[in-house]
Amino acid sequence: MGNFIVTTIRKPDSATEILAEEISLKLGGQLIERKDLSFDTLKKIHGAENILLVKKNSLSVITAEGELFFHPNTAHLRIKNLRGGEGDRLIDALKISAGSKVLDCTLGLGSDAIVESFIVGDSGKVVALEINPLIAEVVSYGLKNFSEDSPHILEAMRRVEVINADCKEYLKTCADDSFDVVYFDPMFRRPIQKSSGLNPIRPLADARPLTEEIIREACRVAKFRVVMKEHSGNAEFERLGFKVADGGKYSSIAFGVIEK
Ligand SMILES: C[S@@+](CC[C@H](N)C(=O)[O-])C[C@H]1O[C@@H](n2cnc3c(N)ncnc32)[C@H](O)[C@@H]1O
Known part of the structure; x- marks a missing residue:
């Protein structure tokens, strides 16, 4: 699956933070505080190929080819x-x-x-x-x-x-x-x-x-x-x-x- 980190949107509420923690524990990707950093900067600093992004009520993955998200x-x-x-x-x-x-x-x-x-x-x-x-x-x-x-x-x-x-x-x-x-x-x-x-x-x-x-x-x-x-x-x-x-x-x- 490539090397990945878990982070949140820029100003997460507490439910989003808790979800990010749970997912990081479950999947093993390191949980990184988003602060005000761009995805490119985060990828560079942490040597990550992908970012699992936790939003309010949804998840996505920032890949090299764009954002993977669920939509029916x-x-x-x-x-x-x-x-x-x-x-x-x-x-x-x-x-x-x-x-x-x-x-x-x-x-x-x-x-x-x-x-x-x-x-x-x-x-x-x-x-x-x-x-x-x-x-x-x-x-x-x-x-x-x-x-x-x-x-x-x-x-x-x-x-x-x-x-x-x-x-x-x-x-x-x-x-x-x-x-x-x-x-x-x-x-x-x-x-x-x-x-x-x-x-x-x-x-x-x-x-x-x-x-x-x-x-x-x-x-x-x-x-x-x-x-x-x-x-x-x-x-x-x-x-x-x-x-x-x-x-x-x-x-x-x-x-x-x-x-x-
Ligand atoms: C073309 S996509 C399927 C699209 C899906 N039918 C849809 O409607 O969105 C193929 C998916 O199968 C997964 N896959 C490939 N080999 C697999 C395997 N051996 N076991 C389980 N999943 C696999 C891939 O990672 C990929 O996500």
């Missing part, structure tokens, strides 16, 4: 479309409905997990794994505390269970058929520059390719299917044994499926 905006739009009777390509590929159990192995900024959670509802379950502790902390805090959205979206956010773990290790601990579907959205092999919304995640995210062993374990853990999102025409689908279910005729993104 793309999930918001997709849920609005779903409620309006339109489809969602991920949901169609996962084939999930109310009550389904989903293991989302790549939380990232959490948009897909929120949409999955909206669909599976109270009677279902979404467990989302994220290997990078800073991304996991910022996004799980946001999912629990973000408050400016409609109740059905906030409820979907609150239901996502985030676990800071490597999916390779976590899958080994799961029983056979313990989730209905297992989903992967790895960092694209070839970055799409125009999706600049994802740029601040790049310095933190794990971009190693999935292995055949991970997919084998996912097939054991999934009762019905394993789904992966990648670029259309990407060789990863064939290498890992996925059949492209939705080739993305009008999009550069495709979904591959392994049915059990």
